[in-house]
Amino acid sequence: MGNVGLLYVGSVLYLNGLILLGKVDAKSGGVFNLFVGVLQVVTPTYLVMTAQGDTRQILTASGLYLFGFTYLYVGIGLLAGLDTNGVGYFSLFVAIAALGYSFANFHLVRDPSFGVIWLYWAFLWFLFFLLLGLKREALTAYTGWVTTIEGWVTGAIPGFLLLAGYWKHTTEIAIALGVFAVLVFGGLWPLTGRRGPASRPPDAENTADAYGG
Numbered sequence: 001m002g003n004v005g006l007l008y009v010g011s012v013l014y015l016n017g018l019i020l021l022g023k024v025d026a027k028s029g030g031v032f033n034l035f036v037g038v039l040q041v042v043t044p045t046y047l048v049m050t051a052q053g054d055t056r057q058i059l060t061a062s063g064l065y066l067f068g069f070t071y072l073y074v075g076i077g078l079l080a081g082l083d084t085n086g087v088g089y090f091s092l093f094v095a096i097a098a099l100g101y102s103f104a105n106f107h108l109v110r111d112p113s114f115g116v117i118w119l120y121w122a123f124l125w126f127l128f129f130l131l132l133g134l135k136r137e138a139l140t141a142y143t144g145w146v147t148t149i150e151g152w153v154t155g156a157i158p159g160f161l162l163l164a165g166y167w168k169h170t171t172e173i174a175i176a177l178g179v180f181a182v183l184v185f186g187g188l189w190p191l192t193g194r195r196g197p198a199s200r201p202p203d204a205e206n207t208a209d210a211y212g213g
Contacts, residue, residue, distance in 0.1 A: 002064065003162040005043040009067055010155020012036040013124075016074070017148030020131075020140055030078030033071040040068030056109060063101045063118075066094045070125075088133020091125040098122035112174035113167070117154045120181060124150050141192040146185055153180065 015032055018024040047061035070090065077084035102118035105111045127143045130136045161167040 002043060002047060002060065003159050005040055005064060005159075006155055006162065007159030008036050008039055008155075010151045010157070010159055012071055012151070013147050013155055014151030017144045017146070017151060019078075020144030020147060026078045030075045033075030033078065037068050037071030037073075037075055040064050040071060044068070059104060060109070063097075066097055070094060085133050085135070088129050088131065091128035092133060095122045095125040095129060098125060111170055113158075113170035113177065116174045116177045116181075117158065120150055120154045120177070123181075123185070142188060145188050145192055149184065153177070 012033055015024060015029050019026055019029045044061040044064035047064075048058050051057040051061070070087070073087050073090060074084065076082070077087060098118050098121045102115050102122065105118055106115035124143075124146055127139060127146060131139045131143050158167060167173070
């Protein structure tokens with residue numbers, strides 16, 4: 001059941017990246033954030049209730065709430081036109097917590113692939129903190145691209161492969177993900193990282209304001 005949720009985490013990250021890039025209307029994307037947010041609260045609740053004391057299943061399920069609350073918070077903020085600096089500071093909490101979940105996946109769950117994926121999420125949610133909490137608008141384009149890419153690399157693709165039974169050789173996957181992150185996210189920075197508000201599409205200013213940028 002958690003793998004189904006992971007698939008839709010990918011979809012909402014992809015959509016939120018497009019919101020930041022000015023390609024999708026903020027309020028329209030906010031509705032989908034609510035859909036996935038509810039799913040990511042119901043799913044871990046079910047997993048915890050059926051864990052029968054399995055501490056590793058409870059640990060794994062508990063991390064899903066971080067995403068569920070983020071998407072509910074973002075969805076409500078987008079639809080209501082709120083200043084979502086609160087989302088930004090909550091994202092800092094998520095980023096720090098993600099480091100702990102990364103450690104747990106490396107050393108307790110013994111799944112290095114998700115150890116690296118949690119590092120991806122820690123990096124992304126730290127970008128959300130900088131953009132939404134500290135209002136570093138020059139990071140809008142970079143954060144949008146990283147969000148869109150992570151939607152596929154950390155959500156949609158792993159979720160589908162897990163559901164299909166093809167997610168194997170986790171050590172090799174972890175290495176590949178690490179190399180990919182360094183090359184792609186490092187390469188994106190000089191292309192997008194210094195772009196200010198003037199480089200965004202004409203309607204992007206309102207989109208970033210609604211999103212908290």
